[in-house]
Amino acid sequence: MYDYLLSEENKKFREEIRKFVKNAVPPSLIKKMDRDEIRYPSEWLNALAKQNLIGIRFPKEYGGRGLNWESEIIAQEEIGVLGSSLACLFSLPSICGEALNFFGTEEQKQKYLKPMCEGKKFTAEALTEPRGGSDFFGATCTAKKESDYYILKGEKRFVVGAEGADFFLVYAKTNLDPNADPRTALSLFIVDRTEDITTEYLYGLLGTRGGGAGRIKFKDVEVPHENIILGEGMGGKIFYQMMVPERLTTASGFIGLARACLQIATKYSTKRKAFGQTIKNFEGVSFMIADSITLLDATRAIVYNTAKSIDLGAPPALQRRLVSESKKFSTKAGWKVINNAMQVMGGIGYTTVYPIERLMRDARIGELWTGTSEIMNLIIQHEYYKEILSEKWFGRDVEQDAIDSEAEEEKHYG
Ligand SMILES: Cc1cc2nc3c(=O)[nH]c(=O)nc-3n(C[C@H](O)[C@H](O)[C@H](O)COP(=O)(O)OP(=O)(O)OC[C@H]3O[C@@H](n4cnc5c(N)ncnc54)[C@H](O)[C@@H]3O)c2cc1C
Numbered sequence: 001m002y003d004y005l006l007s008e009e010n011k012k013f014r015e016e017i018r019k020f021v022k023n024a025v026p027p028s029l030i031k032k033m034d035r036d037e038i039r040y041p042s043e044w045l046n047a048l049a050k051q052n053l054i055g056i057r058f059p060k061e062y063g064g065r066g067l068n069w070e071s072e073i074i075a076q077e078e079i080g081v082l083g084s085s086l087a088c089l090f091s092l093p094s095i096c097g098e099a100l101n102f103f104g105t106e107e108q109k110q111k112y113l114k115p116m117c118e119g120k121k122f123t124a125e126a127l128t129e130p131r132g133g134s135d136f137f138g139a140t141c142t143a144k145k146e147s148d149y150y151i152l153k154g155e156k157r158f159v160v161g162a163e164g165a166d167f168f169l170v171y172a173k174t175n176l177d178p179n180a181d182p183r184t185a186l187s188l189f190i191v192d193r194t195e196d197i198t199t200e201y202l203y204g205l206l207g208t209r210g211g212g213a214g215r216i217k218f219k220d221v222e223v224p225h226e227n228i229i230l231g232e233g234m235g236g237k238i239f240y241q242m243m244v245p246e247r248l249t250t251a252s253g254f255i256g257l258a259r260a261c262l263q264i265a266t267k268y269s270t271k272r273k274a275f276g277q278t279i280k281n282f283e284g285v286s287f288m289i290a291d292s293i294t295l296l297d298a299t300r301a302i303v304y305n306t307a308k309s310i311d312l313g314a315p316p317a318l319q320r321r322l323v324s325e326s327k328k329f330s331t332k333a334g335w336k337v338i339n340n341a342m343q344v345m346g347g348i349g350y351t352t353v354y355p356i357e358r359l360m361r362d363a364r365i366g367e368l369w370t371g372t373s374e375i376m377n378l379i380i381q382h383e384y385y386k387e388i389l390s391e392k393w394f395g396r397d398v399e400q401d402a403i404d405s406e407a408e409e410e411k412h413y414g
Contacts, residue, residue, distance in 0.1 A: 039164075076091070139172065
């Protein structure tokens with residue numbers, strides 16, 4: 001849709017990713033993951049590494065490609081057609097790498113960011129606890145400072161890549177005073193997998209299978225002091241930065257999921273016949289296609305605008321609002337597009353003969369993970385109220401255009 005807006009370089013990049021997605025992933029991998037026969041597809045990460053597609057936004061000196069957000073959303077859309085598990089494993093280095101690249105020391109970058117981008121170390125992010133994911137600042141995992149180490153205790157769940165990651169980014173409380181401000185009580189740690197860490201592949205997931213999602217238990221894990229990122233109490237600051245890739249990767253990846261379904265359904269509608277003609281000739285069908293492509297283009301527009309704004313240096317508060325809008329819009333629109341696709345297909349769309357049912361199961365996670373749609377709304381309204389109340393409006397005062405605008409006595413506010 002935004003072809004006219006893309007540079008020649010990015011068009012070439014998209015071709016590269018499209019070819020990679022076409023050739024590097026055998027259908028058998030996706031099928032085995034969906035049957036839960038594969039718990040962690042390291043072959044996928046190895047293939048990404050071979051093509052230098054891990055952590056593409058990070059500097060070349062650390063193994064990335066030094067690309068910007070515009071390029072990353074292009075890659076995410078293309079990879080999204082493979083489903084939410086492979087897309088998520090592609091996103092994780094972008095998310096974890098954000099913390100390392102923005103805030104890590106040179107030593108941390110050499111030890112974790114570089115091998116991660118080179119595909120030598122796999123990563124996962126551990127935010128959510130059994131107690132809850134939305135209330136991030138209510139985290140109960142603790143990291144107590146001892147002379148040589150922090151002692152990490154607690155539990156995280158639903159962590160994609162828990163099964164296969166070599167290191168985890170883990171948020172834990174370092175200020176254990178119950179009255180401490182939760183926003184400054186949390187810190188972020190790089191935690192190597194050791195014997196004191198147990199991971200369990202527990203869940204019968206509706207979709208997004210085979211990505212190693214599981215529970216992690218930290219039982220008095222010794223974490224060296226040098227593995228804290230940015231220092232004690234800086235978890236909140238890092239969290240806000242990590243939420244940019246966290247949400248924008250979902251927003252862009254889910255365009256791919258929905259696009260795949262729409263393509264299948266559109267082609268099907270040109271072949272399938274009913275009442276003596278192809279079903280595409282029925283407005284009831286072709287208008288569903290029209291609504292779907294409109295939704296997809298609208299999603300691309302909001303996601304592209306967000307990516308471009310970040311590339312051009314939008315302030316953090318605006319970034320927060322835009323990524324939240326993008327994530328909410330994309331996952332809701334994608335869900336509608338996939339439902340339309342299934343409707344166009346009729347009963348066969350509901351079977352495992354076509355991948356629409358799998359992508360639909362995958363897509364349902366969109367409004368839940370990386371912050372639910374309700375949490376996106378909390379952020380969007382919060383940032384907008386702040387913006388509007390601090391604004392010195394110099395434009396037209398449209399309130400004065402009402403016939404009875406001067407009836408001040410009727411303007412009650414409670
Ligand atoms: C397949 C899968 C993969 C995941 N991957 C990861 C991962 O890799 N790493 C990780 O850390 N986490 C991961 N998660 C966790 C995911 O991010 C959380 O499930 C999500 O943030 C919601 O948290 P919760 O499940 O605890 O729900 P809760 O926080 O308990 O929320 C329950 C309901 O209450 C609503 N709610 C809560 N607070 C408010 C409020 N203030 N206002 C309005 N509504 C509210 C929510 O929107 C939701 O509808 C994954 C989850 C799944 C299922």
